[in-house]
Amino acid sequence: MSRIAQIRQNILKKNDLLAAELRTAFASTGVTVMNLVSSPGAGKTLLLESTLRQLQPKYAVAVLVGDLATDRDAQRLSRAASRVQQITTGTVCHLDADMIAAAIKGWPLDAIDFLFIENVGNLVCPASYDVGETARVVLLSVTEGEDKPLKYPTIFNGADFALITKMDLAQAVGFRRDEVHANVHEVAPALTIREVSAKTGEGIESWLRTLEEIRNGSAALS
Amino acid sequence: MSRIAQIRQNILKKNDLLAAELRTAFASTGVTVMNLVSSPGAGKTLLLESTLRQLQPKYAVAVLVGDLATDRDAQRLSRAASRVQQITTGTVCHLDADMIAAAIKGWPLDAIDFLFIENVGNLVCPASYDVGETARVVLLSVTEGEDKPLKYPTIFNGADFALITKMDLAQAVGFRRDEVHANVHEVAPALTIREVSAKTGEGIESWLRTLEEIRNGSAALS
DSSP, rough: OOHHHHHHHHHHHHHHHHHHHHHHHHHTTTTEEEEEOOOOTSSSHHHHHHHHHHHTTEEEOOEEEEEEOOOOHHHHHHTSSSSSEEEEEOOOSSOOOOHHHHHTTTOOGOOOOOOEOOOOOOOGGGOOOHHHHHHHEEEEEEOOOOTTTHHHHHHTOOOSSSEEEEGGHHHHHTOOOOHHHHHHHHHHHTOOOEOOOOOOOTTTTHHHHHHHHHHTTTTOOO | OOOHHHHHHHHHHHHHHHHHHHHHHHHHHOOOEEEOOOOSSHHHHHHHHHHHHHHHHTEEEEEEEEEOOOOOOHHHHHOSSEEEEEOOOTTSSSSSHHHHHHHHOOGGGGGOOOHHEEEEOSSEEEEEESSSSSSEEEEEEGOOTTTTHHHHHHHHHOSSSEEEEOGGHHHHOOOOOOHHHHHHHHHEEEEEEOOOOTTOOTTTHHHHHHHHHTTTTTOOOO
């Protein structure tokens, strides 16, 4: 193994250990943690805005949001949730367990029901980094093209749930549903796929139900 | 400096040296090399299909296309250009000078006018890797959101030219032109921006003219 491959393996191993500790801490305090991954502009923030507004009457919700630069998403989301923190990664193209641990230091986990982690917009880097989440959701917007699951298999294969977003644009872009479902299932045969539009509200109720099922352990995840 | 930062710096330094050699080889044989970078699904391949068809009567055009997995793009593009090669990167989220040098080994550079390099779809990793190109073009589709230049400043700052793609969807997504131009120019003040739709042909003539200006050295690049 090359020196770089060795160092990379050590980093991932260390990350996995810390992520396992986080997972234990989240489980013991009753926090359901959702790790949202996608390419840039797939609609993570808009989906979260809608999700937060509808979960909050019933649940205490917190958000960590990762970006290379700016705290724009945290600003957007802070209008919809009380506990929102931006993690600015500089040149790093993913969040890792260490960043999450540092960001939640001092948080009263007992008082939080859902923690949403909006990962850095990237279809490659976040795939390798466990952040202690309960479930990982990969988002793919209808505008990105039906071939993306085949071209970025790892991130689909590592996800527990898939959301096709921006369904309001499906007709305008000539979205081929059968093809994208077939491509997702070629690389991740058991992955459940749901279709949503945060703009029109299509599929949001089903998504909220899935979140509650993940929280109470009854969801069928891949 | 940490051991990882040190190794990374050495890798980039080695890449820069090899890229400089490539640039000299391309210049001395009259190959104009365009490095196309964007997030996944911004429309690089469709734009290339259209570009190749229109350049080919007059110019000899070759293409290198990078993806983590599959040779779908090479297959698509080989219908429009005679010399197309896929570079499959595995888990690597960018092309580098070494991959380009290996891919063009034995190519008759003298017989090629334009070489298009379709980089891996990623707004982070390709920003750091010079591949010996004449000009780097960053693509941003109207569906990705106006904030992307602020969130991924490095890739915009390192580009010579910007294309806003999928203009046919501008109205459907409520594209805010002034905002995206302002955001691009906040991180890359001198970057020229053009708007195109490979679907309707909007802006393609101007893009082809730009390519010819880059080739004959009269283009105003940032």
